[in-house]
Amino acid sequence: MNGADILCETLLANGIDTCFANPGTSEMHFVAALDRQPRMRCVLGLFEGVVTGAADGYARMADKPAATLLHLGPGLANGLANLHNARRARTPMVNVVGDHATGHLIHDAPLTSDIDSLARPMSHWVGRAETAETVGARCEQAIVAARAGAGGISTLILHADAAWTETPFVKPVPVARPELAGPDAALTGQAAAALRSGRATTILVSGLALREAQLDLLDRIAQKTGARLLAQQANGRMQRGAGRVALDRVPYVIDQALACFSATEHLILIGAKAPVGFFAYPGKPGSMLPETCDVIELASPDHDLTAAIAALADAVGAAPKARLAARHRPDLPTGKLTPDAIAIALAGAMPDDAIICDESITSGRDFFRSTYGAAPHDFLQLTGGAIGCGIPLATGAAVACPDRKVIGLQADGSGMYTVQGLWTQARERLDVLTILFANRRYQILHGELLNVGAGPAGENARRMLDLEDPTLDWVQLARSMGVEAARADTAEGFRDLLHSALARKGPFLIEAVI
Known part of the structure; x- marks a missing residue:
């Protein structure tokens, strides 16, 4: 075997059996090694931001890392924005980034760059495999780092000659997952005292605390103590809908967030x-x-959140039952198509166990209000604020969960950052419905221009913030990449398209003109 084969074997031995890829010349021996591994699913993205965003969505739903394959420093750089989002979500991921053969670096070829420095800000661990003999050990280190704590981004730089050089094969064994830190008795005591104090106390949660069982116990603690339970504003994955705790997030708008916490004492x-x-x-x-x-x-x-919540319940007690949302189908709106009309239609039509991937930005800000009683679903969102995650996130989630309907809520401006992900959805026959909010502008930036006190947009500002002249045609864009699509500009038309799209398998896009 060569080093590339060892890398594949080590990934597979540790349950990493999906690789999102956009390779180049330096990675060809790894491509050939993947070709010899029928157990590894290889998914091509036509842009590296699709690759890293899809790996993020996959890992959030699979609860295990995916691998990515990226071409040298520029390829990694193209994927950094969605690595930033994945890092904020604490998504486990192993990036394999090719580099020139060690002996070729002295020539400073055109694609030579400082890959370590590019990777470090968006990675929890960065390492190099410079020889075939070290590939296995370095890969194991990357996997351990990716699985540590809540999860992390590992970037393994693989030199071309380390990949192509033959080396003796030692069958890899799974590496042990690092143990999570248990509850801290002193901190549990402090939290319990705050909850017993009678003063206004908020419990703010994220990560695995947003799964169904943990939220159930947290709500019972909140009932028992009179505390308020809230989710962090940006979270990797939240389980919500009918039969689950109806939880609000911290508002994005700063004045609303200040008002939300104005009376909080603990x-x-x-x-x-x-x-x-x-x-x-x-x-x-x-x-x-x-x-x-x-x-x-x-x-x-990085702590064991389940154990910490259980310890807190032991300390302060818990109500017998959690307050769970009842199934609710609101009356369907008619007439003009609005973001509220879209959310209400989804609340009534969403199938059980759907996965919502939200990058609707301003258009979906009130999505929760209409969907507390929707069918139970997982909610994935933009975590790091770097736009362009939505279409890739939905792509990766669909690869991880092929038997579940994935629904992407996608703003039009941010959708153009990684529109290539639609092609991957078509190629992989993924069951993704993309609802494209077409307001023809960067609506959030119009608001932020006012929020920072810079005044309303004039001619130059509008030309930087509006998406007209020419107007994007998302139906044609989607069809050009193999995804069926249709347009709606009324609530009735959207509802009809939504029911039709949800009744079928495979990728579909609705351009919702709002």
Whole structure:
């Protein structure tokens, strides 16, 4: 075997059997090794941001890492934005980035770059495999780092000669998953005292605390103690809908977030960070908390959140039953198509166990309000604010869960960043419905122009913030990549298209003109 074969064997021995790829010359021996491995599913993305975003969506739903294959430093750089989002979501991932053969580096060929420096800001672990003999060990280190704590991004730089050089084969064995830190008795005591104090207390959660069983117990704790339970503003995965706890997120809009926490005296963090503004605004604070608020980090994302929640319940007690959302199908709207009309239609039509991938930006900001009682579903969202994750996220989630309907809520401006992901959905025959919110502008930036005090958009600003002249035709864009598509501009027309799309398998796009 050569080093590339060893890399494949090590990945497969550790359950990493899906590789999202956009390879080049330096990676051809790894491509050939993958070709010899029928157990490995290889998924091509036509842009590296699709590759990294799809690996993110896959891992969020599969609860295990995917591998990516990227071409040298520029290929990695093309995928960095969605690696940033994955890092914020604490998604486990193993990136394999090719580099020149070690002896070729001295020539400073055109694609030579400092891959380590490119990778480090978006990675929890960066390492190099410079010889075939070290490939297996370095891959194991990458896997351990990806699985550590809540999960992390590992970037393994594979030199071309390390891939092509033959080396003795030693069958790899699965590496042990690092143990999570257990509950801290002192912090549990502090949190319990805050909950018993009678003062306004909020429990803010994220990560695995947003799964159904954990939310059930958290709601029972909140009932018992009179605390408020909230989700962090941006989360990797949340289980919600009928039969589950109806949970709100911290608002994105800074004035709403400040009002949300204005009376909070104690904040207990479980897998979450203290709330801050997404950006700085003149005359407004960066922290959303009152200066006198006492913050207790009961458990960081790298702790065993399930055990921490159980320890807190033992300390303060819990109500007998959680408050669960009842199934609710709101009256369907008619007339003009609006974001609210889309959310209401989804609340009534969404199938059980759907996966919602949300990059609707401003258009979907009120999605939760209409869908607490929708069919039970998983909700994945943009976590790091780097737009262009939505279509790839849905692609990866569909690869991970082929028997579940994936519904992408996609803004038109951010959708253009990684529109190539539609081609991958068509090629892989993925069961993804993309609802494209076509407002023909970067609506969020029109709002932010006002929020920072810069005033309304004039001619030059509008030309930087609007998506007209020419107008994007998403129906033609989707069809050109093999995805069936249709347009709706009324609530009735959208409802009809939605029911038709949900009744069929395979990729479909609805351009919802709002």
